[in-house]
Ligand SMILES: Nc1ncnc2c1ncn2[C@@H]1O[C@H](COP(=O)(O)OP(=O)(O)OP(=O)(O)O)[C@@H](O)[C@H]1O
């Protein structure tokens with residue numbers, strides 16, 4: 559299903575967030591600013607605990623913020639909405655429902671025929687044909703994640719928020735899933751915001767890589783990935799970008815170390 563888009567740029571404007579943990583205020587995000595263009599693929603990397611999931615949950619409308627504003631188009635985001643889908647590290651499928659039923663869950667306001675069509679289109683999109691009647695425990699990790707992606711995409715979201723979606727997968731399945739998500743992105747033109755710990759994944763997928771600072775996290779650096787697609791992880795330009803991202807985390811020494819292998 560190809561979509562016609564209007565202006566749905568996502569603007570994160572000076573957002574801060576504090577949590578109260580055991581009567582202590584913990585500042586997690588501080589003055590985060592980020593403009594994400596409609597249809598863009600953004601990768602976010604940062605140290606564990608800096609606030610990446612919190613940021614995604616804010617965009618999803620699952621967590622409120624202490625200061626600032628998040629808007630999509632002209633609208634303020636204050637609560638969850640089907641135009642913003644979220645995929646978590648674990649698939650969160652309902653174990654007592656089949657793949658098909660999981661994808662159908664939450665699809666209201668459609669006739670039976672419309673639902674059937676939407677479900678089969680999305681099963682096809684993520685390549686799960688012949689597994690539509692399987693239960694989650696009968697799927698591999700990668701297949702369950704694909705079902706979760708289909709469940710999010712069936713609502714035709716303008717933005718898909720991916721919180722380390724491939725973290726639990728083996729290296730080969732992970733590469734396969736990265737290619738799947740790219741294929742879906744190119745077909746559906748959905749804005750993608752991916753949090754990952756995998757720097758290669760961030761560069762392979764993203765138009766831009768956003769590097770967060772330590773907590774309280776802010777946007778430390780944004781690196782444009784000026785590489786054509788499909789990308790070659792072994793190319794010289796890819797290695798240079800990898801070095802650039804690493805040096806943001808570990809300093810120039812790490813970068814020199816990487817240069818040794820180019
Ligand atoms: N609901 C909550 N209540 C209190 N504190 C929270 C809550 N959610 C997150 N935090 C705190 O906010 C900080 C950031 O958490 P968050 O999950 O956003 O980090 P992260 O960058 O996604 O880390 P990781 O890479 O390990 O997933 C942590 O210190 C955590 O303890």
Ligand SMILES: [Mg+2]
Pocket residue numbers: 610611612721
């Ligand atoms: Mg997280």
